[in-house]
Amino acid sequence: MAVVSDRVRERAVEDFGVDSAGVLSALERISLPGSVDPERVHAAILMVSRAHRGLFADAVDHAESDWRDLLDRAGLADAGWADEITERFGPA
Numbered sequence: 001m002a003v004v005s006d007r008v009r010e011r012a013v014e015d016f017g018v019d020s021a022g023v024l025s026a027l028e029r030i031s032l033p034g035s036v037d038p039e040r041v042h043a044a045i046l047m048v049s050r051a052h053r054g055l056f057a058d059a060v061d062h063a064e065s066d067w068r069d070l071l072d073r074a075g076l077a078d079a080g081w082a083d084e085i086t087e088r089f090g091p092a
Contacts, residue, residue: 001028002038007089008046015051026060032067041067043085044074 004012004027012027013020027042041063048070049056062070071077076084086092 002030002032002042004028004042005039005092007085007092008039008042011043011046011089015046015049016053016056019053023056026056030060030063032063036067040071040076040081040085043089044070044076047074047076047088 004024008027009024012023016023027045030038030041032038032041044067045056045059045063048059048062059070062073068077071081
């Protein structure tokens with residue numbers, strides 16, 4: 001179980017309001033290889049979901065089946081992914 005970072009948590013609350021507890025719980029339950037930064041995948045999910053609960057569920061399913069493709073879809077597959085997250089979510 002991966003802990004959601006503060007800046008991803010803040011964005012989830014902004015985007016999903018009263019539904020954010022369920023969103024955060026879903027993010028924490030995603031199983032990822034140990035070599036993958038969970039914040040990167042969590043951020044990608046929020047980015048592609050665009051504050052829409054249905055798109056969020058699809059993004060979670062996508063992360064569980066092919067997290068690499070999800071990173072590409074969110075624009076976080078390249079070496080500059082950490083800078084992109086900082087730009088969109090603020091400093092760590």
